[in-house]
Amino acid sequence: xxxxxxxxxxxxxxxxxxxxxxxxxxxxxxxxxxxxxxxxxxxxxxxxxxxxxxxxxxxxxxxxxxxxxxxxxxxxxxxxxxxxxxxxxxxxxxxxxxxxxxxxxxxxxxxxxxxx
Numbered sequence: 417x418x419x420x421x422x423x424x425x426x427x428x429x430x431x432x433x434x435x436x437x438x439x440x441x442x443x444x445x446x447x448x449x450x451x452x453x454x455x456x457x458x459x460x461x462x463x464x465x466x467x468x469x470x471x472x473x474x475x476x477x478x479x480x481x482x483x484x485x486x487x488x489x490x491x492x493x494x495x496x497x498x499x500x501x502x503x504x505x506x507x508x509x510x511x512x513x514x515x516x517x518x519x520x521x522x523x524x525x526x527x528x529x530x531x532x
Contacts, residue, residue: 486492501507
């Protein structure tokens with residue numbers, strides 16, 4: 417009789433332990449599903465932001481827009497054939513004293529206001 421009672425008690429304990437384990441696993445699965453759902457929403461949001469940024473980049477780099485900015489606001493114009501220089505030595509001297517090689521001024525007096 418005592419053996420049957422212990423056997424039933426052992427089975428009851430296994431059923432309770434199994435139920436508790438199943439409940440814990442179920443809670444973990446629900447938590448992970450919520451996290452996956454949150455990450456999916458965040459990923460979709462980032463994809464939308466990337467799509468918007470690409471559209472904005474395409475608009476900002478539109479050649480006709482850039483040409484209008486260059487010719488209108490900056491008063492720039494496309495170079496002509498005679499504006500091209502074949503050798504760097506053929507470049508005219510700059511009026512600001514910059515020699516273009518090492519970033520130094522040719523004449524230090526230009527820096528201190530022309531005093532000699």
